[in-house]
Amino acid sequence: MRLLQTTTYQNISFANTVGLGLLEDIKLGYLDKHTWSIHFYQPWVRSALPQADWDTIENLLRIYLRKFNQMINEGAMQMDIPYPFVAQCMAGCVLYPNRTSQAFAYMGYNGQDFLSFNTKNATWTFSQDTKLSRYVQSFLQNYTALSDMVEIIFNETCVDKMKMLLHYGRAALKRQELPVATVFARTPSLEQLLLVCHVTGFYPRPISVAWLRDGQEVPPGPALSTSATLPNADLTYQLRSVLAVAPRDGHSYVCRVRHQSLGTRSLLVPWENHSTAPTIGITIVVLLLVATASAGGFWWWKHRKGNEAAWEAQELII
Missing domain, CATH: 3.30.500.10 (MHC class I-like antigen recognition-like)
Known part of the structure; x- marks a missing residue:
């Protein structure tokens, strides 16, 4: 007290x-x-x-x-x-x-x-x-x-x-409130990707937040930083853990949260790497443009050949 x-x-x-x-x-x-x-x-x-x-x-x-x-x-x-x-x-x-x-x-x-x-x-x-x-x-x-x-x-x-x-x-x-975790990414540069695990709404205050790389816990180091536990207005708490990784490094990442309200269970929130989606989308657009251009070129070529054939036939008649 x-x-x-x-x-x-x-x-x-x-x-x-x-x-x-x-x-x-x-x-x-x-x-x-x-x-x-x-x-x-x-x-x-x-x-x-x-x-x-x-x-x-x-x-x-x-x-x-x-x-x-x-x-x-x-x-x-x-x-x-x-x-x-x-x-x-x-x-x-x-x-x-x-x-x-x-x-x-x-x-x-x-x-x-x-x-x-x-x-x-x-x-x-x-x-x-x-x-x-x-x-x-x-x-x-x-x-x-x-x-x-x-x-x-x-x-x-x-x-x-x-x-x-x-x-x-x-x-x-003895009040207990379940934590809510969200994982998202920040890109401060082309060479670095910051994975952010934001955990909020939990009570009591003690909590454990860790990153798993391919199922193994990431040890403490300069690439990993966790904020202090801060109070929310509704008498719950929040914090965030940030992990710096190389873009497209080929590993899977999961934020693991352990809290008294979860009992023996852990809250696992994977990072969904959507970085390939824009590439696929751009590729599809390019292919569609190429296909459209090819179809237009083929139509123009056929139309031109048809006109040349008509002119040849007319010359024969004359």
């Missing part, structure tokens, strides 16, 4: 905060940037915890955000940090199959790693050694109330709440 925070500081008096809660890749809720209250994406999320727990979580978030903004603005003034800038936080916990758990908390500054929280000994360590990172680290270490709150939330509350959310969100987490 992850809680994501992005705060943009336009100046010392204005900051815009966006907050999002995720269970695996399912959006649980978001933070209203005006009221700092929680709004739920899934109907089962509110039912997972008593309303009193949600009220407590909202109050803790408001306290944290006020202190966080105060700390960042004070640090920016003392360190002469120019506005605007962006601060990001990611915190949460992981529950492993053996029922052990681990909490985590990270801070970022302008898209770079900044600080991380060691939940075992409740200490902050900086990823980049700067005046600002030392100031924030010192502030957090001395602000024991915040550190204690973070430690309690992540080492105890986070795992307990996540177990409840896992119970109520079981159906959403």
Whole structure:
């Protein structure tokens, strides 16, 4: 489970905060940037915890955000940090199959790693050694109330709440959507053909996409590239795998897709090489033109011979 925070500081008096809660890749809720209250994406999320727990979580978030903004603005003034800038936080916990758990908390500054929280000994360590990172680290270490709150939330509350959310969100987490694969070709040059396997509409996220050449899997190499798995608007995923081959190399190619929703089966999509079709079509057209021209020439030759015979007959009569 992850809680994501992005705060943009336009100046010392204005900051815009966006907050999002995720269970695996399912959006649980978001933070209203005006009221700092929680709004739920899934109907089962509110039912997972008593309303009193949600009220407590909202109050803790408001306290944290006020202190966080105060700390960042004070640090920016003392360190002469120019506005605007962006601060990001990611915190949460992981529950492993053996029922052990681990909490985590990270801070970022302008898209770079900044600080991380060691939940075992409740200490902050900086990823980049700067005046600002030392100031924030010192502030957090001395602000024991915040550190204690973070430690309690992540080492105890986070795992307990996540177990409840896992119970109520079981159906959403076990959702499966079949992948749809399409194979097509691109020709960036006369010497190269790019075979593209586009796979979309699948859930959950893990998937295996490979190319088979004459039934054998193509090994990793410079000719093979696979994109990152990207989200779709309907909460499914997509990716594409591209294989560079020589045109008319005589091999057969198949895109193989393996996914949890397919069970033990594999989705096999062959590349249909239609490159000979235009050649055949052009040949047929040429043959038809030749045949038409030959027929026309033969008719003209016969017509001319007929006229010559008529003239010869007329001369004999005369």
